[in-house]
Amino acid sequence: PDMRGGLPAEIADAVEATQVDLRLLTANLRRxxxxxxxxxxxxxxxxxxxxxxxxxxxQVLASMCHLAAQGKKHFFVVAPNSVLINWEREVKxxxxxxxxxxxxxxxxxxxxxWQREGGVAITTYTTLGxxxxxxxxxxxxxxxxxxxxxxxxxQRTQSVVRLCGLTEHVVFMSGTALENRLSELxxxxxxxxxxxxxxxxxxxxxxxxxxxxxxxxLAPVYLxxxxxxxxxxxxxxxxxxxxxxxxPEDVAAYRASPDNxxxxxxxxTIGAGGRQSAKFDRLRELLEGYEEDGRKVAVFSFFRQVxxxxxxxxxxxxxxxxxxxxxxxxxxxxxxxxxxGFGVLALQIEAGGVGINLQCAQxxxxxxxxxxxxxxxxxxxxxxxxxxxxxxxxxxxxxKGTVDEALVLLIERKKQVFEDxxxxxxxKDASGMAIDAGSAAMEELRRAVGAG
Numbered sequence: 001p002d003m004r005g006g007l008p009a010e011i012a013d014a015v016e017a018t019q020v021d022l023r024l025l026t027a028n029l030r031r032x033x034x035x036x037x038x039x040x041x042x043x044x045x046x047x048x049x050x051x052x053x054x055x056x057x058x059q060v061l062a063s064m065c066h067l068a069a070q071g072k073k074h075f076f077v078v079a080p081n082s083v084l085i086n087w088e089r090e091v092k093x094x095x096x097x098x099x100x101x102x103x104x105x106x107x108x109x110x111x112x113x114w115q116r117e118g119g120v121a122i123t124t125y126t127t128l129g130x131x132x133x134x135x136x137x138x139x140x141x142x143x144x145x146x147x148x149x150x151x152x153x154x155q156r157t158q159s160v161v162r163l164c165g166l167t168e169h170v171v172f173m174s175g176t177a178l179e180n181r182l183s184e185l186x187x188x189x190x191x192x193x194x195x196x197x198x199x200x201x202x203x204x205x206x207x208x209x210x211x212x213x214x215x216x217x218l219a220p221v222y223l224x225x226x227x228x229x230x231x232x233x234x235x236x237x238x239x240x241x242x243x244x245x246x247x248p249e250d251v252a253a254y255r256a257s258p259d260n261x262x263x264x265x266x267x268x269t270i271g272a273g274g275r276q277s278a279k280f281d282r283l284r285e286l287l288e289g290y291e292e293d294g295r296k297v298a299v300f301s302f303f304r305q306v307x308x309x310x311x312x313x314x315x316x317x318x319x320x321x322x323x324x325x326x327x328x329x330x331x332x333x334x335x336x337x338x339x340x341g342f343g344v345l346a347l348q349i350e351a352g353g354v355g356i357n358l359q360c361a362q363x364x365x366x367x368x369x370x371x372x373x374x375x376x377x378x379x380x381x382x383x384x385x386x387x388x389x390x391x392x393x394x395x396x397x398x399x400k401g402t403v404d405e406a407l408v409l410l411i412e413r414k415k416q417v418f419e420d421x422x423x424x425x426x427x428k429d430a431s432g433m434a435i436d437a438g439s440a441a442m443e444e445l446r447r448a449v450g451a452g
Contacts (some may be wrong), residue, residue, distance in 0.1 A: 044325075
C-alpha cells in the first residue's frame with residue numbers, strides 16, 4: 001500500500017535523516033539493517049519485529065555501538081538461556097564492545113564488573129529476577145524473544161518491565177509479536193512505549209479493528225520486514241504436509257491412550273511404541289532419501305521420548321533439548337556443522353527452535369503439528385536464513401484421524417490473525433531504504449561519488 005502520506009511517512013523521513021556512528025561495529029550492514037539501526041536510534045523505544053534470519057541481533061548491536069560512540073557505556077541484554085553463548089559470540093565477532101555474561105554462581109561479581117566497567121551484560125530471563133533489584137541504570141535494554149514476556153502476571157515479565165523504566169532506549173526483539181491474540185501485541189507495545197498505548201489499546205479492544213489502521217497507529221513503535229521483502233537470494237522453501245494413515249496397531253494405541261491432549265499428541269506419533277509407528281516408517285523413508293543426497297536433517301518434536309526414538313532410529317544422533325546447558329548446546333551445533341555429508345540432529349522444538357542457526361542443514365522434519373504457527377516457523381527459520389545456499393525442504397507429519405488434524409486447523413486460524421495485524425508494518429511500507437537488501441556502505445559510497 002502507498003503509505004507516503006501521514007504518520008508512517010513522517011517517521012520514515014525522520015529515520016532516514018538520522019545519522020548513526022558505527023565506528024565500533026566491525027560488521028557490514030545491509031541497507032535495510034541500517035534503516036533498522038536508525039529506527040532504533042530515532043524512535044528510542046521500539047519493537048523490532050523482523051522475520052527470523054534477517055539480523056535483528058546485528059541491528060541491536062549496531063545501535064549499541066552508536067550509543068557507545070556517544071559516550072554511553074552500559075548495555076543490557078535479556079535472552080533465553082539457549083542463546084546466551086550466541087549473544088556473547090556475536091558481541092565479540094561484530095563489535096569492539098566487551099560482553100559480560102551475567103549468569104551462574106558468579107553472577108553478582110559479573111554484574112558489579114559490568115556496572116563498574118560498562119559493556120554488554122547478557123543474562124537470562126530466569127537469572128534476571130535475582131538481579132533486577134541491583135540494577136539502577138541502563139543505556140540500552142535489549143529483550144530477545146520478547147514474546148516470552150507477554151504475560152503481565154509472570155515474574156519474568158515484571159522484571160523486564162522494571163528494567164524498561166530505567167532506560168531511555170529499549171528494543172524488544174520478536175519475529176512473532178502476536179502468537180495467539182491481539183492482547184499480546186498490545187501488552188508488548190505498552191511495555192516498550194507507554195505513550196503509544198492509549199490509542200492503540202482503544203483500537204485493539206475493538207472486536208475486529210481495521211488492520212490498516214492498526215499498522216498506522218503502530219508506526220512509532222513497530223518495525224517488521226519479512227524474508228520476502230529483503231532476501232531475494234534466499235533459496236526456495238518447499239513445505240509439505242504429509243497426512244499419514246495409521247496402521248491398526250497405531251489406531252488401537254491412540255484410542256487406548258489417556259484422554260488428554262498431550263497424551264493423544266504423543267500417541268499419534270509413536271503409536272504402540274518401539275519405533276514401529278506409521279510416522280516412524282515415513283521418517284525412515286525420508287531419511288534414506290536424504291542420506292543418498294548427502295543432506296543434513298533437523299528433526300523437531302515437542303516430546304523428549306520422540307527425540308530418543310529418532311536418535312535410536314538412526315543409530316544414535318545428537319540431541320538438543322531443554323535439559324542441556326547453553327555451552328553443551330553450542331558444542332553440539334558446532335560438531336553438527338563441521339560434519340561432512342549426511343547427518344541428523346534431533347531437537348526439542350521449544351528449545352531448538354529458538355535462537356539457533358542451522359544453515360548447515362537443508363531439511364526440516366516436524367514430527368507433529370504444534371499449537372502456534374510461530375513455533376513451526378521459527379524451527380524452519382533456523383535452517384532457511386541468511387547463509388543458506390541450498391533449497392530447503394520442510395515436512396510436517398500429520399497422523400490422519402487424530403488430534404494432529406485439529407491442531408493444523410487451529411494453526412491456520414492463528415496464521416490469519418498474525419497476517420492481518422502483525423505481518424506488515426507501515427513504516428516499512430513508507431521507506432524504500434527499509435527493504436533494500438544492498439550494502440549500506442556501498443550506498444554511502446555512491447552518494448559520496450555523486451556529491452563529488
